[in-house]
Structures are given as structure tokens and as C-alpha cells.
Amino acid sequence: MIKAENLWKSFPMRLDRPGFKELVIKAPKFLKDNNNRFWALKGVSFSVSKGESLAVIGRNGAGKSTLLSLLLGVAQPTKGSVVVSGKRTPLLELGAGFHPDLTGIENIIINGVLLGHTEAEIRARMEAITAFSELGEFIRMPIRAYSSGMQMRLAFAIAIHTSPEVLLIDEIMAVGDESFQKKSGKALLDLIKGGVTTVYVSHSMEAVKKTCDRAIWLEQGEIRAEGEAGHVVEEYLKAQG
């Protein structure tokens, strides 16, 4: 279950670092730089009930990724509150935290633990993860020997085997080559349709309609429309011309 209430989020907006001379002369001004902030989210409220899937659509810079990072908890809202119950699994940047000099297996363990599992739990799933990744003997090699597609496959395999309760997806639906894409897309869809609460950021309106129950349309940090996914997508497409 996710409940977001009146979320505001701002970032310091500094066009450039001041030079040393400026810093010395105008030090007091730079020290209280609160006046110049960029508001990425301006009073966004919504909720997602357990097992529901919500799409977030909108143009670049509308605040979609900021919203995801608030839901994930890696960023704090400037104002407002967000409550997420259940174990969160991010599918944001696949392979964040991978180290090129570690082998596939070592990366699986460290990534799984970073995603909230104990080492024993991850070792118990090792076989399922390696099988899903289809990496074969490569799994024992340092991942700097992998192609980027292989790394994505590994990261994806780990993420969907962490028994997620809340999935936060940014634009990732299918990875790898044709056949792996089918498999990963299906695995993800099974999770979403199988009752995992999902927030899904995407520019693919087809995927949104296929996957999600509801959608919100963000524009310049505010909700422009909200409702049944197909309906919101239609409105959004109409507005884009």
C-alpha cells in the first residue's frame, strides 16, 4: 500500500559554482541559497492500494523519477508525507552497485543483500537466479567480461527474485535480446498481475495500457489527470497532438 500526501520536492538550483572571488565577496549570499530552488514536485497526492498497479506518465522533466525516488525512500520530500508499506524493490538503474571485478555470483550476493535479504536467503535462491539469467558458465567470471546485455540480464534476474511486495519501475520492462525480452517482460507482468503493488514510470503508452490499472499524468510537478489507465493515456496522447 502506498499513500502520498501533498508531496513537494525542491532541489537547489545553482546555475554554476561561484568562482573563488565571488565566493569571498558574496559569501553571505551563497550561504543562504534557499531563495533559488527548483520545484520538481508541487503538491502531489495519490494512493495505490495493495496489489494495484499505477502508471506515472508525463513528459521529460515532469517529476516522474523524483516521485519514484521519494517512494523508494532514497530521497526525502521537502514538504508532505509518503508512506509505503511492504518490501520495496527498485527497478530503476539495473546493476546499481555491481562491481566489475566481482564475479556474477559475488555480485548476486552483494546485490541481494543490498536489496534487503540476508546472505542465506540469497544463497537459497542462487540457482533460480542463475538459471533465469541464462548466463551459464559466465556466472563464475568477473562481470567486466560480460556484455552490457548480460549485465542487465543478471541485474534483472536478481531484482525479480527478491520477492518484492512493492515494485518501483522506471522505464524497464524488458531487457536483453529478443528471446530474453519476452521472458523478462512476462516475468515482470506475472509479478504485477500476481498482486505486487506497482508504480510504473514509462513513456511506452502501449506498455502502460497493458500493465497498469490506473495512471496519473504529471506535468511540471503537478497531477494533470488521474484515473483508469487507458483513459488517462488517451487524454495524454490527445494533448500531445
Added chain:
Amino acid sequence: MNRKTRHRLDLLKLLVKKEITLRYKRTYLGFLWALLNPLLTSLVLFIAFNVFMRFEIENFALFLLSALFPWTWFSTSVTMSTNTLTGNVSLIKKVIFPKHFLLLATITAQLVNFIFSLPVLIGLAYYYGSAPALNWLIGIPVLVVAQFAIIYGLALIISTANAYFRDLEYIVSVLVSLLFWMTPIVYPLDAVPAKYRALLALNPVTYLMQAWRDLFFNNMLNWHNVFISLITAAVVLFAGLLVFAKLERKLDEVL
């Protein structure tokens, strides 16, 4: 042990392991470098201060290493932790986990290096005929705890501040080398002219390094130095936790 504690221990263990093994993963000598590095540095300092500029100190090797090894733990941890947060941006912004574990892992990995260098000190102590006594068993853990807390407190402050003010990275490396010469490590405290000794007395690291030296070199527990080190540890740790708690919330905006 409940699941949450188990998970946290696993996380810390893996981060430390990663820190230790990765550093030397692609070298031939591997983990041996962790020991070789301080030894070679010591050799340089030994030659400089025992051959070229002579201090009249008996057993100079043990004298030097008794403070230099703990100092190496201190200085490498502090220097490395400056970049620990700014160097792990993708992890911090894309994965939820306790960020301060990255710092704990950096410091613990250096502590492991330090512990692996202890046999050298013990061997030297035997060689010079002052066999390690029981007070080592009390002194080492107490001083390790004190030094760990001091480093951790500093690391919390420096690593977060560096995210806001990236010039700090360069300032820290200068300050650390300044601190090295301001602390009686390669020279004895009483070699410093009396009028400057008060200045060194203001440096809390002096007491910590003196305490290590008292233990390894003079084979005694100097409770005065130990006590001041423990007080310093409490103060620095508290300040670090305070700063971190305050600045951590906005870290995502500047990383």
C-alpha cells in the same frame, strides 16, 4: 538473532569483504600489499630519521612502528572516507540501505589491515626483549574502540560535508599530512621544544598515538592518555552522528 540484525551484519560483512578483496584483486601480491605498504613507508621513515637525521632513540624501529601503524589506520580511513559517499552515488540514489554502512565498511577494512600488522609489532617487541604483556590484551581492544569511534565520527562529518563542498577532499589530504607532523609519531614528544609542546597538547590525536606507543613500546597502559582518547572519542562520535543525522536527509539533492 532476528532477521534484521542478521541482515545488517551480512551487509556490513559483505561491504568490508568487498573493500578488502577488491583493492588488491588485480595485483599479483594481493592482500600482502596491505602489510607491505605500511612496512615500506616505515622503511623510508626509518632511513630518514635513523640514518640521515638521527634521533637518539633505542629500538627506533619499534618506536616508530608503535605509533605509525595505528596512524596509518587513522589516516587512510579518514582520507578514504572523504570520497565514500560521493564515490557511491548510484548506490545511494538507487538503492535503499543504511548509507553509513559504507563508512563503517571503509574503516573496518582498514582496521583489519591494522590487525594484520600487529604480528610485526609483537615480533619486534620480542626481538628487542620487551615481550608483550597481559596489558596488551586490555590496551589493544580499548584503544581500538577509542580510535574507531574517533575515525567514524570524523568520517561522518567529512564525507557528508564533502558532498556539499567538494573542495574539502583536497583540504583534508593537506590537513591529514599536517596532522601527521603535528603528532609525535616519527619523533618523541620530548624532542619538541618546550614552548611548542603546549601546541601538541591541544591535538587530541597526540594522546591516542602516545597511548599506542606507551603500550607497544614502553609496555605499559598509560591511563591518562587512554582516558583523554576515550573522551575525545565520545565527543567526536557524538558530533559526527549529529551532523550526519542533520545533513543526511538532503544528501540526495547534492549528490
